[in-house]
Each structure stands twice: as structure tokens, then as C-alpha cells.
Amino acid sequence: MNKMIKKGLTTIEAENLLEKYYEGATTVEEERQLQQFLSQKDLPLRFEADQAILGYFAESRPETKKQASIVSFIRWSSVAATLLVGFFLAKFLFSNQVQLNYAYVNGQKITNIKEIKAQAMASLQIIASSPDEVQASTRDLNNNEIINQELAVFSSNH
Incomplete structure (x- = not known):
């Protein structure tokens, strides 16, 4: 049982070192010896799990x-x-x-960004200067007669 595998640790010494390793008490030198031992070919099968756990595969x-x-x-x-x-x-x-920026104004396509901004600002000025128009438009939204007329147009076409 105390057979020497190549040169280095015996199987019993290796088992004792493995136990010490799993307890977290090995030195760097002892871990190097374990690595050298477990990297050998033709180890007994009982060391296969230790090789897998410690990741020492010489041929791979x-x-x-x-x-x-x-x-x-x-x-x-x-x-x-x-x-x-x-x-x-x-x-x-x-x-x-x-051209990703364009607008249609009165049916004409405008691609100049400065002109588009100018047209937008002019439209905002018109809306801001005549609040009565905005209020009249919103009043019409609540007018049931206008709503019924619009619904009648859609229902007569279909």
C-alpha cells in the first residue's frame, strides 16, 4: 500500500496531504507536491476524484x-x-x-431645416396670437350636434 509512484510522494503521503489540503492547511510547497503527484499518469483510481476536483490532468x-x-x-x-x-x-x-428632415406646407415639400423651423414658429405665433380660435375649437369638441354630424358622415359612407 505504501507503494511509491515514480519519484516523489507515496500514495499514503499523498492521501495525508490531500486531507490536509481539504482542511486548508497546506503550504505552497505541499500544494506543488500534490500537483506534481496528481499530474502523473497511471495513478490509482482512488485519486481520480481528487484530480478532477483539483484540475490536474497531465495529458489534457x-x-x-x-x-x-x-x-x-x-x-x-x-x-x-x-x-x-x-x-x-x-x-x-x-x-x-x-434628407431626413422635411415638412409639407400648403402641399409643397420643404427640406431646408431653417425654413421648416421658420414655418413652425410662424404657425405657433398664429396660434398664440389668437386664443379665441383655440377656445372655439375646444368648445366644438364638447358639442354633441357636431359630433353626431361627423358620425353620420362616417356611417353613411360605409
Whole structure:
């Protein structure tokens, strides 16, 4: 039972160190010895759980590095692709000077933003200068006769 596996710790010493490790009482040197012991091939099956818990797999280390480099490559490639798509999208959106601001005034399309603002301010001035018109419009909203006339127009067309 006190068989020596390669050079280093015996299985009994390793079991004692594992117990000490799980209690949180190992030194850095003892943990290094455990790592070295658990990284060996052909360990008894009773150490398999400890290898899994502590993450010491000697044969999987190069594969893990390879997987990490693949993941890193994919991550950086996706970042580069996103930046490239963002660049072309921004270039497309800002190079095509599409008129997004326009208004129709008396049936005429106006695209000059300054003229649109001037027309809007003029309309607001007219409304502000004649409060009677606004009050008359709101009074009509409460007039049942006008409401019934409007409803009759819609019901006769359908």
C-alpha cells in the first residue's frame, strides 16, 4: 500500500496531504507536491476524484492550451468582424446624405431645416396670437350636434 509512484510522494503521503489540503492547511510547497503527484499518469483510481476536483490532468494540458488559443482566436476574430461591420455601416449611413428632415406646407415639400423651423414658429405665433380660435375649437369638441354630424358622415359612407 505504501507503494511509491515514480519519484516523489507515496500514495499514503499523498492521501495525508490531500486531507490536509481539504482542511486548508497546506503550504505552497505541499500544494506543488500534490500537483506534481496528481499530474502523473497511471495513478490509482482512488485519486481520480481528487484530480478532477483539483484540475490536474497531465495529458489534457496541451489540449487545454490549444482550446484556449482557438477560443482566443475566435473571440478576437469576432471583435474584428464587429468593428469592420460597424465601420462600413457608419460609412454607409453618413456618406449617403439622405434628407431626413422635411415638412409639407400648403402641399409643397420643404427640406431646408431653417425654413421648416421658420414655418413652425410662424404657425405657433398664429396660434398664440389668437386664443379665441383655440377656445372655439375646444368648445366644438364638447358639442354633441357636431359630433353626431361627423358620425353620420362616417356611417353613411360605409
